Amino acid sequence: xxxxxxxxxFPNDVHISWSLMIVMYPYITGLVAGAFIVSSLYHVxxxxxxxxxxxxxxxxxxCFLPAAMLPLLNHLGHPENALNIIVTPNxxxxxxxxxxxxxxxxxxxxxxxxxxxxxxxxRLATESRGLKQRFYSLLxxxxxxxxxxxxxxxxxxxxVLAALGIPMACLLHGYVxxxxxxxxxxxxxxxxxxxxxxxxxxVVSGIAMLIVLYQIGCRFKGIEVDREAISSMARWLxxxxxxxxxxxxxxxxxxSYERAEEWEVIGHLLTHQLSISFISVQMVIGGLIxxxxxxxxxxxxxxxxxxxxxxxxxxxxxxxxxxxxxxxxNVVIGGQMFSKSMRGFRETYVPGLYEKEGxxxxxxxxxxxxxxxxxxxxxxxxxxxSDR
Amino acid sequence: xxxxxPLWHAKHVVRAFLLLIIAVIALVLLRSxxxxxxxxxxxxxxxxxxxxxxxxxxxxxxxxSCLECHDQEYxxxxxxxxxxxxxxxxxxxxxLHAVDGEWVKEMPVRREAELCLNCHQWLxxxxxxxxxxxxxxxxEEQGGEFGPAVCFDCHDPHAPL
Numbered sequence: 001x002x003x004x005x006x007x008x009x010f011p012n013d014v015h016i017s018w019s020l021m022i023v024m025y026p027y028i029t030g031l032v033a034g035a036f037i038v039s040s041l042y043h044v045x046x047x048x049x050x051x052x053x054x055x056x057x058x059x060x061x062x063c064f065l066p067a068a069m070l071p072l073l074n075h076l077g078h079p080e081n082a083l084n085i086i087v088t089p090n091x092x093x094x095x096x097x098x099x100x101x102x103x104x105x106x107x108x109x110x111x112x113x114x115x116x117x118x119x120x121x122x123r124l125a126t127e128s129r130g131l132k133q134r135f136y137s138l139l140x141x142x143x144x145x146x147x148x149x150x151x152x153x154x155x156x157x158x159x160v161l162a163a164l165g166i167p168m169a170c171l172l173h174g175y176v177x178x179x180x181x182x183x184x185x186x187x188x189x190x191x192x193x194x195x196x197x198x199x200x201x202x203v204v205s206g207i208a209m210l211i212v213l214y215q216i217g218c219r220f221k222g223i224e225v226d227r228e229a230i231s232s233m234a235r236w237l238x239x240x241x242x243x244x245x246x247x248x249x250x251x252x253x254x255x256s257y258e259r260a261e262e263w264e265v266i267g268h269l270l271t272h273q274l275s276i277s278f279i280s281v282q283m284v285i286g287g288l289i290x291x292x293x294x295x296x297x298x299x300x301x302x303x304x305x306x307x308x309x310x311x312x313x314x315x316x317x318x319x320x321x322x323x324x325x326x327x328x329x330n331v332v333i334g335g336q337m338f339s340k341s342m343r344g345f346r347e348t349y350v351p352g353l354y355e356k357e358g359x360x361x362x363x364x365x366x367x368x369x370x371x372x373x374x375x376x377x378x379x380x381x382x383x384x385x386s387d388r
Numbered sequence: 389x390x391x392x393x394p395l396w397h398a399k400h401v402v403r404a405f406l407l408l409i410i411a412v413i414a415l416v417l418l419r420s421x422x423x424x425x426x427x428x429x430x431x432x433x434x435x436x437x438x439x440x441x442x443x444x445x446x447x448x449x450x451x452x453s454c455l456e457c458h459d460q461e462y463x464x465x466x467x468x469x470x471x472x473x474x475x476x477x478x479x480x481x482x483x484l485h486a487v488d489g490e491w492v493k494e495m496p497v498r499r500e501a502e503l504c505l506n507c508h509q510w511l512x513x514x515x516x517x518x519x520x521x522x523x524x525x526x527x528e529e530q531g532g533e534f535g536p537a538v539c540f541d542c543h544d545p546h547a548p549l
Contacts, residue, residue, distance in 0.1 A: 008512040087422045090432055107408070114404065141407065143400035150397040157401065341513065 007344025016336045016349040019357040021071035023332045024365060026176045026198060027205070027325055029068045031369075033173035034206010035060040036109065036165055041236070043116075043162035049228040053214050055382040058116055060206075060213060061169075062109050063372035069102070070365045075357060094182060098175055105168050112161040114139075115154045117380045122146045124380075173202040180331060187262035187342075188269070188335040193251050197327075200244035205324040207237045208317035213373070215314050217383045224385070225310050231301050234313045238294040241320060245287050248327065265338045265345075273345060274334050277326045286323020290316035447481035450474065454482065456489065461546055468547040469519070478503060478545065499537040504545070519548075 005014055039057035042050040050057075073079040086103065089096040114121075122144050125136035177198025180189040211233050218225045252270070255263050270278050293316040297309055304312075333349050352358040376382070395402075429435025454475050455462045465471060476482060478498055485495040501523065510522045527534045532541060543549060 005509065005511060010513050011511055014511075083422075087419055088427060088432075111404065111408070118400065141400055141403040143403060145397055145399060147397060150400065153398050153401060344512065 005344065005347060007339070008341045009339040009344035009346065010341055013339045013341070014346050016333065016346055018332055018336055019075060019349075020351040020359070020362050021075040021357045021365075023325070023328045024071040024362050025068065026173075026180075026332070027328045028064055028071065028366070028369070029176050030173055030198065030202030030205045030324065030328075031209050032061050032064045032068055032206075033169040033199070033202045034204065034208075035064065035210055036169040036206070037203050038207055038210055038233070038236070040162045040166050040169075043158055044166065047232065049226075049232040052226040052229040052383070053210055053233065055116060056214055056217065057206075057210055058109070058113050059373060059376050059380070059382045060210060060369075062113050063376055064369040065102075065106055065109060066372070067365060067369040070368065071362070074361060074365065094179055098172075098179065101168070101172050101175055105165070105172050108161055108165050108168060112158060112165065115158045115161065118154055119146050119151060120380055170199055174199045180335070185340060186335050187255075187260075188266055188338075189331065191251060193247060194331075197244065197247045197251065200240055200247060201324045201327055203240045204237065204244050204320055207233055207240060208320040208324075211237065211313055211317040212321070214383070215310060217377070221383055223383055225306070227306055227309070230310060230313055231297070234294055234297045234301070234309075234316075237313075237317065237320065238291075238298050241287075241290065241294065245283075245291070248282070262342055265342045269334055269338055269345070273337050273348070274330050278330050278334070281326040282323055282330060286319050286326055290319040290323070293319075445483065447483040448476050449482040450476075453486075457486070464546045470545065470548055499540050501534075501536055501539050504539045504543075 035057045038050065039054050039061065041047045042054035042057075069082075073082055076082060085093065085096045085099045089099065091097075118140065121136055121139045123146070125133060125140050126144065128136060174195040177195030180198075181191055181194030184190045211230070214229070214233075215225055217223075255266055293312045297304065297312050297316070301309055336346065337349070338345050351362070353360055355361070424434045424436065426435035426437075427433075430438070451462060451465070451474060461475075465473070465475070479485075480496050484492065486492055505523060508520050510520045514520055523538075524534045527538055530542065532538060539545075
């Protein structure tokens, strides 16, 4: 019901309008971009140790893509109008820009997935019968050529698409950060660091999600977790989490040291209204603890038992997924908690369980890409026994 | 095409990109169907929208539309603290209740404290002379208990104190 308001609030400035859905939007988009960057590490930068997760990374990126827009559509009163930003684009609109980037990236990921899985599609088309055979034949576009020459062409295209995909994935998620960073009326958002922070945290969440999916997938399929793949992902995750956390802390340090007028309200926000989600979750549970866990894996991984390494990496990944989610929450909800007067705090926001934009809706949207991924895995298996 | 030509092995690539080109052409054609004819007539919107909005039936009538049947309430409001508040602001558009002087259905009466607090909740930014309260404190001072419709226990919204 009604909540008490504190401080000097403008009368037309007391509500939090961007809900949990607007938290989920950058979170899911970040997972897309992060997963794609892992697949590019293998396809472009020849990190062969990541081969066991290369295909899973690409499939994850593809399956999370359609889910990225769902929170926004659910937030809108008339989601059917969202199509207008593509049909009649206004090139001065920041959101229209995201629509174009998203569409171009979608085409690129679909093409890359097709090239990567084409040999498997052809094999399944030749091995299956009836409807299944027709389905795979349609996916293969009726061409069954898997000669070395044809596969060499595929590899060339994969490399080019993966290389093009890196700047596009960076732009896609950097752009989400830009959507917030460009809102000059809000000092908690308006910083040129915002796109960079979003990008690095996206890579962190993407790698963390892949580690979780890979370990769960291996368990389900009875495949042994590849030691080198996990160690390499743990190293990359550690590196990106250090950069991400450093940037997040540097932003706060700059604001704090400058002691400009906005620090009065932001400092209070971080230590009071957001004390649990920022200090406890984003910095300690989701930041410091996984940093220590991953440091153990990276520095002592060579002498560690596989099970311990996998468990530590999995735990750190789960905590980092929580850290990135809390970071999105602190940016999106935290940024709306104070009035433009900079001298008062708006109502607190607690999403309801059954609301249109509540917790259940967020869970349903988040589960959707996992269902897509399960379907994808059934149609085109991504996880295979390591040949190492 | 000869079998030893490199293009022979790129048949799948040709098909994939052909499919992509067809999809792009289909989208462009679909777009031309989806863009309304009057788009851009006056600006970055559908020109027909202006006529459509104008053709919509008026739902609000202002306080004067209540006078014919509710003259007593009309006089009370006009002489009290809510003289500048519109009847429809707290009730509903008049068209839901009566059309052309004919009764349609009961006018909703909203009694939530939240409705009153939209204007009267204490905010430092509001002028001091404007009546505003810290709701829980205010109700407790009067010996009451804060509830969803508590304001109406003491205040008459037509002639507020």
